Amino acid sequence: MGNVLEVKELSKQYTKVLAADKVSFEIGEGEIFALIGPNGAGKTTTIRMISTLLTPTSGDAVIAGHSVVNEPEKVRESITYLPDEAGAYKNMTGIKYLRFMAGLFFSDIDDINNSVERAKNICGLGDRLEDKIGSYSRGMIRKLLLSRAVMTKPKLAILDEPTSGLDVLNAIEIRKMIKKMAVEEGMSFLLSSHNMLEIEFVSDRVGIISKGHLMVTGTSAELKERYQAANLEEVFERVVKENEIH
């Protein structure tokens, strides 16, 4: 199984803060990798560098053979990014939004139609897709954006807090959908979440980041064994506290 993403010593220095410090990890094809960490740990900065939105101060990330530093436009053809608290154009209807976004990925009308059809099935918004997004609830917008993120079948879907704003039943449905796409379609996912239960259920491997350092990576089972913890939440607590002492 080849790697879809290889992150090599990725660092980002803001004026006063070193937000990410030599972060390295990789994600294989069809693998779900979750990046977890406390607020301000550097998760979003790392994700934004991989999504080509921020330029790394040093290091690189290679996605499907393309470098985020040297070929960001090529990288964008292989990824989709769903930011935390992302919005959509309120004056557009749901269906127009999906069509507009698909039009940014494909020029062929059949590809656009197939993507929109796929998104329609995934989001489950039915007739509400004909309504303006301004009239949607937060959960509905999230479902629309999630379906947008996977409709083009990217090699790597980067989802920051994928289920935020969704109720329990919808969140479960989304987690199942992510797992299914990874297994059946070989799509890789880079997730970020505060919900440890979700991470434990959905991800194949986990990376814990604290103060810009990627402290540890491994499967949930490996990490629980290494830290003699009952669940991922305890692992997270110990890793973060350990880093604070150092």
Next chain:
Amino acid sequence: MKFINLLKKELSELINIQMILSLVLTMGIFMILGNVMKSSIDEAIDSTKNVTINISDRDQTDFTKAIEQALLDINDDPDENTSVKLKYFDTTGDDYAKILEDNDINNIVIIPEGFTKKVEADERPNIISVNRMESAATLSNISDGNSSAISLIRDCISSSIASEYNISEEKYDLLEYPVDVTDNTVIDDKSAEISSGSIMAKISIQNMILPIIVFVLIIFTSQMLMNAIANEKIDKTLETLLSAPVSRLAIIGSKMLAAAIIALINAAVFMFGFSFFVSDSTTEVTETAKTAVEGSISMDEAFRQLGISLSTGDYILVGLQLFFTILICLSASLILGALVDDPKKTQNMLMPIMMLAIVPYMISMLADINTLPTPVKLVVYAIPFTHTFTSIPNLMFGHTTLFIFGLIYQILFFIVCIFFALRIFMTDRIFTISLNFGQKNKYKKKKKGAAASDEE
């Protein structure tokens, strides 16, 4: 294909019910204003042609009655195209407000007692003119009912004095208008037989339209593009858009083009509405002006003789400068829009562009920038939009070097602006840049406070 997709999205974001309503409203306002102006001017012109004089003759002599009769005789004079109607009122005292109120009128001319005696004693007699002023609005006071009446009374007294001294009508005319003036206007080395006032009247009507259109274009274009960028940042859609496989140049280009298209539609509506307003409200005035210059050469001929009529090439140059003005607005708005990270800041960010448009707009309307003191002149010329406002006068009066300098300056200004705008959008500055003066101050204060407590 992707660019068209982006452009369609940008246009659909900008064209909404509010925008269409505001355009319709703008047209409506100009049409209503044009009609109001036209009816007021018509009324004013009508009041000079059909004069109703409210008169109170407190002297009651044969002479005053003869004046009144002479006023009515105007109706029988085929050379006069004014009709006069007299309304007589008996009044006493000097409480003029009460006199107007009691008689339910807005003006009156009072011939006081002893008027005739003064005329007979070769002294200058006095007439009392009373006018009610109901508001400060220019249009409501455009016609003063008494002015034409008093002018007619003056003529009557003058001709009565003339006949008393056996002065013939021809000689009286000569006394009244002893000199004929032939107006000539010179611009550079060319001259034409026309008054500079007539030239100015025509130029000012023409030149009123362009600055307003330019001003509307600058403000609309800037506001739309700034909102388009700021809304993407505030609504958190920019990250999704910029992570899509579409070139950033296409994203910026589509936003700029959509804002320019809508701004041009707005400018066209303004131009149409304003020209409607100007033609409605100035037709009568222009007609009057034409009558006044009858006998002189035509206005177009005068413009040609003076070399101030614009050629097709001149209009192309003006269009080119307008094009660069829009490009400067668009590139500056890209930078300012990128600095917005809070909805409340969007309006504040428009202020710099608004000021840069208002200052040259006002100055170019009121004064010739070239006559300003050098430091002020340099500051005003440093504002890129100044050169757009002065483009037509510069070409008209042969200041071609100044025009070319302005055009080159605008092109350079645009290159600098677009360079910085692209540096922001092609890199991650679009996500990291912001103006946080307040926060910086807070930070500095905090640092200072911490330093002070450390010293303690």
